Structure formats: structure tokens, C-alpha cells
Amino acid sequence: MTIQLPGTGGTLRAYEPRTEPLAVAAGTSFTSRTVFAAAHVVADPFADVSPDAPAAVDWDATLAFRRHLWAHGLGVAEAMDTAQRGMGLDWTGAAELIRRSAAEARAVGGRIACGVGTDQITGGTLAEIRAAYEEQLALVEDSGAQAVLMASRALAATATGPEDYLEVYGHLLRQATAPVVLHWLGPMFDPALTGYWGADDLDAATDVFLEIIAAHPDKVDGVKVSLLEARREVDLRRRLPRGVRCYTGDDFHYPELIAGDAKGFSHALLGVFDPLGPLAAQAVRLLDTGDTAGFRALLDPTVALSRHLFQAPTRFYKTGVVFLAWLAGHQDHFAMVGGLQSARSLPHFARAYELADGLGLFPDPKLAEDRMKTLLALYGVTR
16 A cells, blocks of 8 residues: 655655564663653643633643653653744743652652753843743752753843853752753754853854853753854863763754763653654663663664754744654644644655654554545545
8 A cells, every 4th residue: 555745846755665564672771871852742632722822731631642752661751842942932831840740750750850041031131031030940850850951142242251150050950859861952942042051153152051060060950052063062071071961953963962972971861752752762771781782773863854844934843743643643633832833834744754654663553544535635635
């Protein structure tokens, strides 16, 4: 059996789906790397909301997906950009997500880290930005989750130079009750974060970032770097104080960065590990045994899919992530909070389906094929 997929120039081409998924088994957490999958949220498709209204979340399906990730040994990075923070999910919704997911993590023994930001405000003074961060940090710590200090649009808009970042982050790190992860999200993921750390020049910004860490190394578990520049990440991780981890957020170069070299390696906190969860877990277990070649053989072929999902405009990668979750049977619909399911084109979806199917990511390939045909029919492809 074949399926007709959009080709170039408005044409259709035949694609033959695979009939069997990749065989993967659930398992425990890893020994050689700390790995988080940044998880998406599942919208409530029956809620009568507009794209500008507060998000309506299907809590049962959202938490079930997190149990799926934990069952494969992955940690869950919660309420971060993959969960549409600032792109459909406001702070009220994120706070509820943190509370529910942290409780679920305690119930199943899963590892969880949660995003701390300032999205309850759109701007303000440095004091107001600190207060917004403090409110979110307190909620995350009270929930029992590890905190991830995310980049702040409000701080990026208000700060006049590196000294403002040093002051705000220094204040927060002194307050934190346990080591946190610092998140550097590049402007390709959020244009409002251009010039973060007080400099457009990335070398100068890196120096400020490292100065913050060096002043509080006991309060920094690690850093998550999402700049999509492998060389820069390697240089940064070699300059980190001993004991501070580098969590790659590079969805273009993650196999080589996680594998590492003689001078070190990156751990992982990745949005692409949402759709890749079981396969990524199997690859890291090979790495646990010292089988770096096996790890690369399994994970390297996934990069084409990741680069496709994260192609510019990169911030819309969430649409592809949720699309694949629907095809894989993790949710019954392809609706997103904020109406973001419309952010990618039919040819983009078709290529994502083809690449994911080729990797064997769909537990039920026939279900994925049928759902892809349903989407194609909505766009007028009926043969």
C-alpha cells in the first residue's frame, strides 16, 4: 500500500509506509548521562476558546504523555518552550501544569525539572522582574521539582547592560534552595531574546554567562544551551566550573555533543526528545555500556527529522512535535493551544511523517498512515 504525499510544484508522489515500528522497550534511567525530554502539552479540542484566550489543556492526555517518557527512563523538562510557554500557554496555565506534573512525577518516581520565567508580566523594572522570577521559583521549589531559570523577555527588554543580568541572576541564585539549571535560549527560538546577557556579540555574552556561574557554582547544577552552534557549546562546556553540567539544547548537533570527546560531553535537555523519546532512550543505554558507535548509529539518522522540525522559523517546531504525537497515538487529535497547528504547511507535515515513519517512530504504523491520510483529505488530497 502507498500513500500520496505532496511533492514539489504542487505534485503528488507515492510513498510506501513501513509496516513495523522500531522495537524498543521501556527501561530505567541512565548511568552515563542525565537526559531530559522537554514535553509538549495536549490541548482540549472541545474547549470553546479563541487563539488569544487562556489555554485549555487536556490534563489526562498531557500527564499520560509524561508517564510515557518516564517509562523509558527519561526525565521530563516541564513548562518550557516546548510546552508553548509564551506561545499559547500563559503563567496561570504553566503553574497548573507544574503542580500537576510534579505530583505525577512523585507518584511514579520520575525525574522532573520545571521552567521558571517572568511571563506573568510583559515588562517592568528590575525589581518587578526579580519578583516575577521569585514567584515562579517558589512555586517550582514548593512542588519538589528542580528549577530551570529560563531567559526572560521582560529582562531582555529592560536590561541596559550586563550588570543588570548579573544583578538579577545573582539575586535569584542566592535565593535558590537547590542547584538550578540556567537556560540560554537563542533568538532563533525567540526573537525577543536577542542580545541576552547584555550583548549582541556571542563571545561577550558568553563571558557574562560564565561570570554569573563562576560567582555561584554551588547553586548551578548545569546550563542548557540552545544556540544551534556545536562549536560554541563545546567551547562553553570546557570553560564551566568543575561539577557544573552542560545540557545540550542543540537540536541540530545533539548526537555528537552527547557522545562527546576526550575532553568531555554534554548531557541533554531537548525538545526533539519528545517525539524521539523511546529511540533516544535506547541510544543512551548503548552509551551507558560504552558503545559510542552503537549510540551514534542509532541516533545520527534522527538528525534529518530534527533539522526538519526545527527549520526556520525555529520557534514553530512545537507544531511538528505535536503533529508527530498525534500520528503516534499519544493523543486523539491534532489541535494545539493558541491554534498553533496552523503554523506549518502541508508539505512540511508530509515530510515530517515520511522521516518519522522511516525511523520507525510510530508504534502503530497503520494508525499513523490513516491519520496522515485524514490530514491530507482535509487539504483536498483524496487519492
